Amino acid sequence: MYDVDDWELVARAQAGDAEAFAALVRRHQNPVIRFCQRMTRSVPDAEDLAQETFVRLHRHLHRLRPDAKFTTALFGIARNLTLNFLRGQARRAWFWRSAPEFAEIPAPKSAEPSELLRVSEIESALESEIARLTPEHREVLLLREFEGLDYEAIARVTGCRIGTVRSRLARAREQLRVHLEALGGEF
Amino acid sequence: MNDRHVEAELSAYLDGEAKEPARIQRHLQTCPECARLHLEMLKLSARLRALPTPEASPDFAGRVLDRVAQSKPSRLHWQPVFALMATGLVLTAGFAWFRGIGVQSSPGRVAAFGEAVASSPMEQLASELAGDSDWGFYEDEAERGLGLEVTHEDETALLTGMTLEDEEAYGDRGDSFESIDALSREEMDALAVALETYLEEG
Structure with a gap:
């Protein structure tokens, strides 16, 4: 089926x-x-x-x-x-x-032991920063990045306009990017 | 036009939702700063999508289907009913509480209550006890059944330490004093002479 x-x-x-x-x-x-x-x-x-x-x-x-x-x-x-x-x-x-x-x-699993710490660190930082987003910013990020919904679908789910989805998504990504950059590492 | 930076539009460009994708693409080819930001956005997106995905417990679907099978379609939604009942209870309790406070805080009600207390037998009793009481009061109050059952006998014992029989005996002696008052002048003179003679004889 x-x-x-x-x-x-x-x-x-x-x-x-x-x-x-x-x-x-x-x-x-x-x-x-x-x-x-x-x-x-x-x-x-x-x-x-x-x-x-x-x-x-x-x-x-x-x-x-x-x-x-x-x-x-x-x-x-x-x-x-x-x-x-x-x-x-x-x-x-x-x-x-x-x-x-x-x-x-739960901590992510990595195949390579040498990369385990580095990957785990970045993923943990990403998860923490996602959690730090406001629910309004978090939901649009999750619906776009993880569930692959387009802007119109996200607007329907969240009940806001497409322009609002666009700006919230840009702000959420910028917050994550700046935070990871501040951690000092290439990601 | 291509000189305008596009960092604010990179997010939508990444998703294929930008309003002017061709202009952004051209700008990225000439602006290293925006190109670097674009690359970081791409990496961020790849990192996010690579995050581990939590998986449902093995019996998740089974539990959902069990719940669906158990839930009978009901025309009555209980949640609003309970909410309504809870609201009614809260309003009733709040009204009762407010009324209680109102009695205490309303000046008119307080004044009326004060007058009622002042005119009550207990208040009269209290003022009598605090100020100029007379013993007749106790007899009156005893008759009115206020619990202050002070009999004449008790009152006598309380005041003099004497029983009623003692008082009657004392009353008899009082009667003898009255008999002194009833002596005639001649009798009084004769009594005085007798007393002087007794003193002289010594």
């Missing part, structure tokens, strides 16, 4: 084909978890949010129309859930007068 278009699977799922919906989940689970994890910096919360994303997708299957990319609808749900999660986390942190705690994203 991997050669079938997303919207074809959606149409089958809308007709009650449970296996078609399962194929959709398996196809998109890693990207959704990746997005949620980098938005929340929490591995267990990311899985919960991704799970909730697919449950809500199923609940609203009958409302989906193939007038855009399927991932636009999928990441739209994931994005709203993660932003609500972050708002709740910020409220709790404000209430308890503490900074929200983030789980460390």
Whole structure:
């Protein structure tokens, strides 16, 4: 079923084909978890949010129309859930007068031991700097660089104009570039 | 035109979303500074896309399908209902609290409350105890059932340390004093003479 278009699977799922919906989940689970994890910096919360994303997708299957990319609808749900999660986390942190705690994203694996430290250092710095971006800048960066959405799709997901997507993305990249340059190394 | 730097547009150019890609391309061929920035952007993008991708746990899809199977379609969305109930509770509690504060803070209510207290038997009792009390008060208050059950017998014992029988005996002696007051002048003179004689005889 991997050669079938997303919207074809959606149409089958809308007709009650449970296996078609399962194929959709398996196809998109890693990207959704990746997005949620980098938005929340929490591995267990990311899985919960991704799970909730697919449950809500199923609940609203009958409302989906193939007038855009399927991932636009999928990441739209994931994005709203993660932003609500972050708002709740910020409220709790404000209430308890503490900074929200983030789980460390697992260290990357490298094939070459001599390169391990260097690669790990750069990747760790990148992950930290992504986490330091505001949610508004972080979401456009993730949707573009990791999920490959074009500006129009990102604008649909985030509910802002294409010009806003363009400027936020440029600012996010500039922040990452400047930070890595300040670390003193070629990247 | 080509002399204008394009660093602000490099991000969109990288994504194929720039408004003037041809102009940017020409500028990059002649401007080493913007060309260096462009190269750094390309490397950054490559680094980002090379970051390790977290993978779902093996049973992720199964758990999603279980949840989907368990969730019955419901016409009633409970979340707004609970939110409404919680709001009602908060409003009720807030109103009750506000009313409580209102009694304390309203000058008119405080004045009326003060008058009611001042006219109460307990307040009269307190003023009597604090100032010019008379013992008859206790009998009155005892009759009005205020718990100050002071009987005449108790009152006598409290004041004189005497029982009622002692007081009656004392009253008998008082009667004898009254009998002295009732002596005639002749009797008083005779009594005085008798007393003087007694003193002289010594």
